[in-house]
Amino acid sequence: MKLSRPKKQISLNSTPKLASDQRGITGLETAIVLIAFVVVSSVFAFAALSTGLFSSDKAKETHTAGLAEARGTLELKGSVVAKVSGTTGATGVVTSVEFQISNAAAGEAIDMTPGNTVIKYSDKTQTVNLNSSTEFTIEMIPSRGAVLFIGRRTPVSLEASNNLD
Numbered sequence: 519m520k521l522s523r524p525k526k527q528i529s530l531n532s533t534p535k536l537a538s539d540q541r542g543i544t545g546l547e548t549a550i551v552l553i554a555f556v557v558v559s560s561v562f563a564f565a566a567l568s569t570g571l572f573s574s575d576k577a578k579e580t581h582t583a584g585l586a587e588a589r590g591t592l593e594l595k596g597s598v599v600a601k602v603s604g605t606t607g608a609t610g611v612v613t614s615v616e617f618q619i620s621n622a623a624a625g626e627a628i629d630m631t632p633g634n635t636v637i638k639y640s641d642k643t644q645t646v647n648l649n650s651s652t653e654f655t656i657e658m659i660p661s662r663g664a665v666l667f668i669g670r671r672t673p674v675s676l677e678a679s680n681n682l683d
Contacts, residue, residue, distance in 0.1 A: 589622075590626065592628065593621070594617060598681075600672055607676060608675050615670075640657075
């Protein structure tokens with residue numbers, strides 16, 4: 519008679535546990551994910567800051583250009599006076615128009631030399647001499663800043679000096 523050995527019964531609950539303590543691996547994975555998140559966030563933050571600095575630099579340039587334009591603007595100070603030399607009255611002829619200008623907003627000096635600032639006279643007949651009761655416009659066009667328009671009408675009867683305000 520042969521003796522047989524009893525067979526072992528294996529139950530599903532008694533499966534050997536290979537790595538039941540994985541705390542170190544889980545902590546390492548978490549650290550890697552956290553580092554990747556910080557790196558990606560810093561790249562996006564750098565891009566956002568670079569864009570912000572670029573746009574604020576452009577805004578500063580625009581602001582500076584606007585101030586330079588405003589400081590280069592001319593304004594009329596006082597009266598516009600038409601001078602007549604020779605005959606006065608209705609047949610008189612204006613020989614010069616005098617006025618004073620200054621730069622607005624406590625601005626910088628404006629170069630008034632011919633070629634840098636243009637002084638343009640115009641009326642409906644484009645004559646050099648102004649007769650009585652004539653509307654005219656004088657434009658002061660500086661190299662930078664706004665154009666100053668001076669529009670007036672000569673009186674019907676001209677005196678030696680005529681205030682055109």
